[in-house]
Amino acid sequence: MYLNSLTYYSLRYGTLKPKRLLKLAQQHGITAFALTDINNTSACLDIVRMAPKYGIRPVLGVDFRNGAQQQFIMLAKNNKGFQQVNSYLSSFLHDSTLEIPSRAKKLPDTIVIYPFNGFKGTELQSHEYLGVRIGDLNRLKFSKWNERKEKLVILHTILYETKRDFNTHRLLRAIDNNMLLSKLPKSEEGSEADQLIAPKALEAAFADFPALIENSKRLLASCTIDFDFSKETPNNQKAYTRNEALDYRLLEKLTYDGLAYRFPDPDEAIHSRIKKELNIIKEKGFVSYFLINWKILKYARSKGYFYVGRGSGANSVIAYLLRITDVDPIELDLYFERFINLYRKNPPDFDIDFSWADRDDITQFIFKRFRNTALITVYNTFKYKASVRELGKVFGLPKSEIDRLSRGDYTLSALDALSQLVVKYATYIQGYPNYLGIHAGGILISERPIHYYTATFMPPKGFATTQFDMVVAEDIGLYKFDILSQRGLGKIKDAVEVVKYNHPQLPPIDIHDIKRFKEDERIKDLLRNAKAIGCFYVESPAMRMLLKKLQVDNYLGLVAASSVIRPGVANSGMMREYILRYRYPDRRKEAHPVLVDIMPETYGVMVYQEDVIKVAHFFGGLTLGEADMLRRGMSGKFRSREEFLKVKSKFFSNCAKDGKPQDMTKEIWRQIESFAGYAFAKGHSASYAVESYQSLFLKAYFPLEYMVATINNGGGFYRTELYVHEARMHGGNILPPCVNQSYGLTVIYKKDIYLGLGLLHSLESKTIQRILKEREAKGVFNSLDNFIERVPISIEQLMILIKVNAFRFTQRNKRELLWEAHMKVNKVTFEEFRPTLFKAEKKDYQLPNLPNTLQEDAFDQIELLGFPLTNPFSLLLEPSNSTLKARDLHHYTGKWVLIDGYLVTTKKTSTNKGKQMFFGTFLDQDGDFIDTVHFPPIAAKFPFRGKGIYRIQGKVLEEFDCINIEVSKMERLPIIEDPRYADNTNKKKIIV
Structure with missing residues (x-):
């Protein structure tokens, strides 16, 4: 009888979670219902998967609405x-x-139900019915349709469970309509009668119309839906060539063809590994999965695109030979069967990173080349703070009150009634899906049409996207291909090109010569001393400190560091333990011998995802399949699943049977639980390390060119300013944009680095294009007049160029140029010049002497670029009297110091008690790094106040050769007043 059931995937309308809907139906004795979310099928497969547990037979459909x-x-x-x-x-x-x-539209194998009160037609086809609500019954008695009861069914919408849910529904509707709750029209909300009621109550309401009850039951009974969630075989495209036998022969051929490139002189161990992997890949039905990845990357190489293949698939020598990855699993002793074994049902992960500039073309290729392709959605949910803001607007609260509630700056009991409602309902809707987004890189390539499983929507980029997420996709046996983007690859690719034009006499760089890079002494020096600003994955403050602590100078050490830095290892306390065992061999003797036997390479510390599987298998007695389920469950996606909880229980019971002490078992489990969802597979870390080595090579030998490429690719961990600073530290001559020398992107000529026109805030792209097009066609500009004659430009755009000194080649003061520009350029500029027969006579204006200072230039640069090109310390109101430098801090270990630093970045974190603390990164006057720690009391008393120079007081700490200052006091130093607007009669004005 229940033909219109909604979950909260009826976005900003429904209120019931899928599992809650099933549980309520079970409690009310409902044995079948139709799930019909509004224009959405996100919950369909999840409902089908869970329904048998509740003794319910689901029917699937959609509530079509405008x-x-x-x-x-x-x-x-x-x-x-x-x-x-x-x-x-x-x-x-x-x-x-x-x-x-x-x-x-009439469609095969479907049934359509129109709402009785809105139906305008006179006839219904065989598959069409009218749905009658309880409120329609009186009207039905006097309707012609009362004589055609065979076409009538019960239409009772299940929208909410309690009164609170209905209130939540109304608030969601107000949010969706962006209006005050008091202004929400009844037409935009459901009925208060749309509550889940028991079958007996529903039948009682329709007691005078028994035919409708029978019709509804018969209609539900005529519908069946069946999906296989066993995942025995993947539902991805089964055959790359449309013939599975031919697929295997192709995979075998490609594998052996790749030997010459990867292993010129392969030994028996390699041949044996190849045969073993081929057999397992064939038996598990993963052949097409490998071939599809190979095809994608073959296309990428044909286009000259850089890519990095990582993920657990890097454990495979087949992947290495097919050039899906660049990690040699033999060298790293990566065990293929750890991630593909006869117990595992899902294929290995291949995360393929492309440059951010290339990924869209790769995606376009995949959609053209393979049938049944779609991107995967993600459910963007209501977050608490955002919910507070949305509900604050719905209740009409003033912005100041909304800001206060969002910050959490209140005592609940002291709030007025409306504010309390905002907080109350923000808690209710927290976690509700708000809208569907796009997974960072997941693509499905299915054997069946994607619509066999889900509806799709079309985001702005124009690629069809599923309405379910990756967890539901995996439940049904659809495994994603991860096509990701990152700026690190763009930096490497562009740096190679920049080196080519700035050093044309040099031979081409083989950026894939990783074996040579691993032995390079310059690269080892950069790693040891953590001088890796701009380099992929190794430039952050945390990684910089870890490299120093580990004294890493080799590939395997960097592979381990790439996983050790992950949150789980650090949070479990095992990162510190790993550092101790890495640096002090005697410490390794304290490790439990069983764990050392399982993980000798990492001294008994779980560092990689494989370690979880090893410990679960060898220590906890789980099968490889169960151990892999445990690893995957730790990611949080399946943590609440019943099968995961069974495996957890079995881990503890196996350890108890083996006589392992309970305290030890609990500690091992704590370590597993703390990081398994965050740790990298070893092959994944190794892939990251390969890219790190490529960027380290470029930084070691071509630091200026590499910094230019970094700036042009939007930077990295830090803001652009730091990469400009880094180029200066390596001898680069940093120059502001110039209309004769600059391009949209930053360029380098020998050691002269001209910042790109594209870095200028508010300079329009069409202005840049006009300048470059005119310069390319007719040569450089020789004066401001010449520029104005040739380039159509508004006075506002011209002012930006003059203020940043882009006409300095004229050797005229920019204040004079600004005056002249205002006299010669109209505010309104045509798209193209109108040709004239005669040129107007130039008029020279006599201008007074209008000098400008370097400090004025610095403030123009801050306004237009976001940072000054001079030393920021030169802008202090009072010169810094701190003589202490970062390089000397190690002489003051355990002592209190005072030092001035220019803020680079901060990282907020929380203590075990939930209090906020910070880590800070600063530059001293010489441009060297200062690292600080701000514990909660100090962080609250002396907060960061934005960019600027801070006077830092604190105690110097040293741990594993890393220097930090534990801050006890901090203040931002005042800078001079902006001289462009300063009152020259009052020199003491300051800006803080």
């Missing part, structure tokens, strides 16, 4: 019908100009 206006409900009679429903819904979600019609 806004809140219900047009019709379409139910799937079977799986084919579900595909039809998904395709039909997708046609509207792909084209926002289409409205859902009042009459549904």
Whole structure:
């Protein structure tokens, strides 16, 4: 009888979680219902997966609506019908100009139900019905449809459970309509009667119309849906060539063809490994998965795109030979069967990173080359602070009050009634799906049409995207291909090109010569001393300190560091233990011998994902399949799943049977639990380390060119300013943009680095294009007049160029140029010049002497670039009297010091008690790093106040050769007043 059930995936409308809907149905004795979310199928497969546990037979469909206006409900009679429903819904979600019609298209294997009170037609087809609500019964008695009861069914919407849920629903509708709750029209919300009620109560309401009850039951009974969640075989495209036998022969051929490139002189161990892997890949049905990845990357190489293949797939020598990854699993002793074994049902992870500039083309290629392709969605949920803001607007609170509530700066009992409601309902809707987004890189390539499983929507980039997320996709046996983007690869690729044009006499760089890089002494020096600013994955303050603590100067050490730095290892306390065992061999004797036997390479410390599997298998007695389930469950995606909890229970019972002390078992479990969801697979870390070595090579030998490429790719961990500073520290001559020398991107000529025009705030891209097009066509500009004659430009755009000194080649003061520009350029500028027969006579204006200072230039640069090109210490109101430098801090270990530093970045974290503390990174006057620790009392008393120079007082601490200052006091130093607007009669004005 329940033909219109909604979950909270009826976005900003429904209130019930899928599991809650099933539980309520079970409690009310409901044995079947139709799930029909509004224009959405996100919950469908999850409901089908969970329903048997609750003794419920689900039917799938969609509630088609324009806004809140219900047009019709379409139910799937079977799986084919579900595909039809998904395709039909997708046609509207792909084209926002289409409205859902009042009459549904006739589709095979579907049933359509129109709301009785809105139906305008006179006839119904065999598959069409009218849905009658309780409130429609009196009207029905006097309707012609009362004589055609065979076409009538019960239409009772399940929207909420309690009064609170209905209030939540109304608030969601107000948020969706961006209006005050008091202004929300009834047409935009559901009915208070849309509550889940027991079958007996529903039948009692329709007691005078028994035919409707029977029709509804019969209609539900005529629908069946069946999906296999056993995941025995993947549902990805089964054969790359459309023939599985041919697929295997191709994989085998490609594998042996790759030997010459990877292993010129392969030994028997390599041949044996190849045979073993090929057999398992074939037996598990993963052949096409490997071949599809190979094809994608073959295309990438044909286009000259840089990429990095990482993830657990890097454990495979087949992946290495197919050039899916650049990690040699033989060298690193990566065990293939740890991630692909006969117990494992899902294929290995291949995370393929491309430059951010190349990924869209790769995605386009995949959609053109492979049928049944879609991106995967992510559910963007209501976060608490955002919910407070949304609900504050809905209740009409003033902005100041909304800000206070969002900050948490209140005592609940002291709030007025409206503010208390905001906090109360923000807690309720926290975690509700708000809208569907796009997974960072997940792509599905299915054997069946994607609509067999889900409807799709069309985001702005124009690639069809599923309505379910990766967890649901895996439940049904669809495993994603991860096509990701990062700026690190763009930096490496662009740096190679910059070196080519700045050093044309040098031979081409083989950036893939990783074996040579691993032995390079310059690279080892950069690693040992953590001088890796700009380098992929090793430039952050935390990584910089870890490298110093570990004294890493080799590839394997960097591979371990790449995983040790992950949150889980650090939070478990095992990062410190790993450092101690790494540096002090005697410390390794304290490790439990069983763990050392399992993980000799990491001295008994779990560092990689493989370590979780090893410990679960050898220490906890789990099978490899169970151990892998444990590892995956730790990521949080499956932590609450029943199967995961069973494996956890088995781990503890096995340890107890083996006589392992309970305290030890609990500690091992704590270590597993603390980081398994964050740790990298060893092959994944190794892949990261390869890219790190590529960037380290460029930084070691071509630091200026590499910094230029870093700036052009949007930086990295830090702001652009630090990379400009780093280039200066390596001898670069940093120059502001110039209309004759600069391009949109930053360029380098020998050691002269001209910042790109694109870095200028508010300079329009069309202005840059016009300048470059004119310069390329007719040569450089020789004066401001010449520029104005040739480039159509508004006075506002011209002022930006003059203020940043982009006309300094004229050797004229920029204040004079500004006056002249205002006299010669109209505010309104045509797109193109109108040709004239005669040129107007130039008029020279006599201007007074208008000098400008370096300090004025610095403030113009701050306004236009975001940072000064001079030393920021030169802008202090009073010169810094701190003589202490960062390089001398190690002489003051345990002592109190005072030092001035220019703030680079901060990192906020929380103590075990939930209090906020910070880590700070500063530059001293010489440009060297100062690292600080701000514990909660100090962080609260002396907070960071934005960019600037701070006077830092604190105690110098040293741990594993790393120097930090534990801050006891900090203040931001005042700088001079902006001289461009200063009152020259009052020199004491300051800016803080």
